[in-house]
Amino acid sequence: xxxxxxxxxxxxxxxxxxxxxxxxxxxxxxxxxxxxxxxxxxxxxxxxxxxxxxxxxxxxxxxxxxxxxxxxxxxxxxxxxxxxxxxxxxxxxxxxxxxxxxxxxxxxxxxxxxxxxxxxxxxxxxxxxxxxxxxxxxxxxxxxxxxxxxxxxxxxxxxxxxxxxxxxxxxxxxxxxxxxxxxxxxxxxxxxxxxxxxxxxxxxxxxxxxxxxxxxxxxxxxxxxxxxxxxxxxxxxxxxxxxxxxxxxxxxxxxxxxxxxxxxxxxxxxxxxxxxxxxxxxxxxxxxxxxxxxxxxxxxx
Amino acid sequence: xxxxxxxxxxxxxxxxxxxxxxxxxxxxxxxxxxxxxxxxxxxxxxxxxxxxxxxxxxxxxxxxxxxxxxxxxxxxxxxxxxxxxxxxxxxxxxxxxxxxxxxxxxxxxxxxxxxxxxxxxxxxxxxxxxxxxxxxxxxxxxxxxxxxxxxxxxxxxxxxxxxxxxxxxxxxxxxxxxxxxxxxxxxxxxxxxxxxxxxxxxxxxxxxxxxxxxxxxxxxxxxxxxxxxxxxxxxxxxxxxxxxxxxxxxxxxxxxxxxxxxxxxxxxxxxxxxxxxxxxxxxxxxxxxxxxxxxxxxxxx
Numbered sequence: 001x002x003x004x005x006x007x008x009x010x011x012x013x014x015x016x017x018x019x020x021x022x023x024x025x026x027x028x029x030x031x032x033x034x035x036x037x038x039x040x041x042x043x044x045x046x047x048x049x050x051x052x053x054x055x056x057x058x059x060x061x062x063x064x065x066x067x068x069x070x071x072x073x074x075x076x077x078x079x080x081x082x083x084x085x086x087x088x089x090x091x092x093x094x095x096x097x098x099x100x101x102x103x104x105x106x107x108x109x110x111x112x113x114x115x116x117x118x119x120x121x122x123x124x125x126x127x128x129x130x131x132x133x134x135x136x137x138x139x140x141x142x143x144x145x146x147x148x149x150x151x152x153x154x155x156x157x158x159x160x161x162x163x164x165x166x167x168x169x170x171x172x173x174x175x176x177x178x179x180x181x182x183x184x185x186x187x188x189x190x191x192x193x194x195x196x197x198x199x200x201x202x203x204x205x206x207x208x209x210x211x212x213x214x215x216x217x218x219x220x221x222x223x224x225x226x227x228x229x230x231x232x233x234x235x236x237x238x239x240x241x242x243x244x245x246x247x248x249x250x251x252x253x254x255x256x257x258x259x260x261x262x263x264x265x266x267x268x269x270x271x272x273x274x275x276x277x278x279x280x281x282x283x284x285x286x287x288x289x290x291x292x293x294x295x296x297x298x299x300x301x
Numbered sequence: 302x303x304x305x306x307x308x309x310x311x312x313x314x315x316x317x318x319x320x321x322x323x324x325x326x327x328x329x330x331x332x333x334x335x336x337x338x339x340x341x342x343x344x345x346x347x348x349x350x351x352x353x354x355x356x357x358x359x360x361x362x363x364x365x366x367x368x369x370x371x372x373x374x375x376x377x378x379x380x381x382x383x384x385x386x387x388x389x390x391x392x393x394x395x396x397x398x399x400x401x402x403x404x405x406x407x408x409x410x411x412x413x414x415x416x417x418x419x420x421x422x423x424x425x426x427x428x429x430x431x432x433x434x435x436x437x438x439x440x441x442x443x444x445x446x447x448x449x450x451x452x453x454x455x456x457x458x459x460x461x462x463x464x465x466x467x468x469x470x471x472x473x474x475x476x477x478x479x480x481x482x483x484x485x486x487x488x489x490x491x492x493x494x495x496x497x498x499x500x501x502x503x504x505x506x507x508x509x510x511x512x513x514x515x516x517x518x519x520x521x522x523x524x525x526x527x528x529x530x531x532x533x534x535x536x537x538x539x540x541x542x543x544x545x546x547x548x549x550x551x552x553x554x555x556x557x558x559x560x561x562x563x564x565x566x567x568x569x570x571x572x573x574x575x576x577x578x579x580x581x582x583x584x585x586x587x588x589x590x591x592x593x594x595x596x597x598x599x600x601x602x
Contacts, residue, residue: 100401
């Protein structure tokens, strides 16, 4: 990932270094590397693919943080907290270009097309989120949104290795189902942790999504039990509520059983992913992917 | 180009429609289509390539106009004049994704790689322009900048058809030299028109670049004759000068012969391009490319 800025302006290298040094779990490239090894894809190509996926993810985060005006991610300053908006937009664009170059190194046009389509899906999802708040309280709209936001890139991380694999025909569909299941679970757990996580480990205030007016699965389940909560109604109408009202709503969501129900839904997605994984070659990497799937549910940040 | 937004959020289609309806000369896709026909590349693939190049160009303009805070382009409102910065960033990203999808339809990984590298070159050039104003008065830095800004995409428009061509080996280098020459000339003439064009046809105030502190070829040549112009020194130091001083500087540049010298330099680039074009197959499309090369010098907007 670091090599891609060679030959370009040093500030771009510094920016990428800053972004990469902030850590992150690197779950997506880990899934791609393990999938590639499990399916017998060429190692060099799988490495390019994994780096490409992490950079695509990084580029979308750079633009997202700019758009949201977020100043911290993973506890360290975002690029837009330090640079002008213009430099931040361009750095995101540059990382997209680097990600595309790495994807081209896999030598597969089909994979490149999937790569471009995934970027279109991610951005389209953000546009929908920006313009169609009225749907935001519904389960189906939520699933579509988290597919665009997270599921699609996990699907890329499992289907692209299948495309590079010599046993592609018998592994593509199961790989896709596996990526879809863990990707959806990953985002649901992220949304649960937004309610239950410690501010210090999540790096954001508790129930940050709800504060921003973003309705996620715990809130959707809470609303099924409490359809007339006046504070929630206000948020769904796009109005602001004060901090005390918000804290009260968060407490009620936490006590309602909605968190457990959302966690169970994530577990269902992982169970389906593990079913699909069972159809793939029984290698040590498959065992690692199984462990990683369970970690997605049990993680605390 | 319009087809690429199918299946996505209607506002994205509306945004692309707005951008495409604003016209523009479509020189880059014209060059790609004529080059492809001249070199016997497959028609369908050449069309995807040409659309991909125009969309890549469009996406960079969307982000540039946002960064520059420009409210008009080609006499009609920019996207950022009507939308939020966030929606504008995402629309640019979406158009990048669409451009990459179209590029993948050419079925050539080598072309995809070149496509990604061209985007990296364009963005890197903008970053350099943003962070390294001190070099901006030098001829070599100017050439590097206009190569990144314009030359590189014209090179893509002529070399990508060669990659798709059955006679690639004997045509690639000449195609590259042709694209480079007309691309560089195109940008030099753009920079000349910024001084000589009517405000109504250029769509921006006269000498807009200089007003923004951007030094282009006419100013570089003027400075060779008048190394101590105090107004120009102020601009080169990053200071503002008042309108009267600026108008005086513009008059002096216009009367100094710098415009003619810059136009002659553009003609040299076109002459070299035409030399290279002469090595390519003598088809009706080659004649059209020759005419287009001369139009680049003679155009008035």
